[in-house]
Amino acid sequence: MIIAGIDYSLNGPAVCVFDGKKDFSFQNCKLYFLTNVRKYSNTFFNNIHGKLFEEYDQECQRYDTISDWVMDIVIGCDQISIEDYAYSAQGRVFNIAENTGILKYKLYQASIPVDVVSPSHVKKIATGKGNADKQGMYDAFLKETGIPLHKIITPNKKDIGNPVSDIIDSYYICKNLYSSLL
Numbered sequence: 001m002i003i004a005g006i007d008y009s010l011n012g013p014a015v016c017v018f019d020g021k022k023d024f025s026f027q028n029c030k031l032y033f034l035t036n037v038r039k040y041s042n043t044f045f046n047n048i049h050g051k052l053f054e055e056y057d058q059e060c061q062r063y064d065t066i067s068d069w070v071m072d073i074v075i076g077c078d079q080i081s082i083e084d085y086a087y088s089a090q091g092r093v094f095n096i097a098e099n100t101g102i103l104k105y106k107l108y109q110a111s112i113p114v115d116v117v118s119p120s121h122v123k124k125i126a127t128g129k130g131n132a133d134k135q136g137m138y139d140a141f142l143k144e145t146g147i148p149l150h151k152i153i154t155p156n157k158k159d160i161g162n163p164v165s166d167i168i169d170s171y172y173i174c175k176n177l178y179s180s181l182l
Contacts (some may be wrong), residue, residue, distance in 0.1 A: 001181065004074045005174025006082040007166045010099055011036070012165035013066055015073050016174035024178045026145040031170060032073050033163040034066065040163055044152055050163060059095060067103040071110065080107060081115040081177035083122060083169065117176055125179070126172045134160040141168045 001020040007013065014033040022028045031048045035041055041052040051069070056062040069084055085096065094173075107114050120130035126140040138160045142148060149164045150157070 001078045002076060003174060003177050003181070004077045004080045005172070005177055006070060006074075006080060006103075007014075007169035007173060008070070008082055008100055008103060009166070010062070010066070010096060012162035012166040013070065014072060014163065015172040016167075017073060017077065018174055018178060024175055026147060026171065029171065029174065031167050033170075034165055035163050040153060045147070047112045048149075048153075048167060050153075054119035059098070063099045063102045066099065067106050070103055072104050074107075074112065075110065077112055079113050079115065079118050079177060079181065081173050083173055084116045084118050086119050099173060115177060115180070117173060122169060122172050122176060125176045126168075134165045137165065137168050137172070141171065 002022060003018050003020065005016045007015075008015045012033065012035065017030045017032075018024055018028060019030075027047070029047060033040075033048075033050050034053050035050050036053055038052060043049050045155055054065045054069075056065060082100075083097065085093075085100070104114060123131040123132040123137065126132065127136050129136065132140070149167060153164055153167075154161070
């Protein structure tokens with residue numbers, strides 16, 4: 001069974017795909033992310049692939065290109081899990097909802113089942129605490145995998161942020177789906 005976890009957003013979407021042939025682990029996953037930073041649009045560890053955002057003229061075009069990027073990755077998946085909206089989200093919440101709605105519609109059209117998981121549940125799976133911050137998620141990932149993503153992908157950033165936090169979230173969203181299917 002091929003599954004995927006999606007951390008979907010306007011600025012830093014990430015997707016983790018697990019092909020189900022072996023036990024769930026970082027090494028058995030392929031991870032993808034979009035970025036606005038050219039130096040991050042690279043391949044790391046042969047299983048993490050960064051790509052630059054495409055240019056767009058209007059918001060609907062942006063939503064369409066982001067969802068097309070995801071669909072190209074997840075086509076052939078048997079099941080997908082996506083992180084639900086954050087209840088405390090502020091700012092462009094309607095844009096986030098429109099963007100996510102387009103992806104969910106395309107997944108529906110492709111007959112790919114979608115499981116929605118709350119952000120607090122993803123954090124709890126990773127850290128044992130539903131209110132973990134990005135640093136806590138990173139620490140849990142580092143402890144589990146031994147992979148210092150922050151030092152490898154964003155060594156000049158002081159704090160954990162995009163794309164590292166998005167990659168980690170997509171990994172744990174996929175791991176949660178894997179655990180729920182056992």
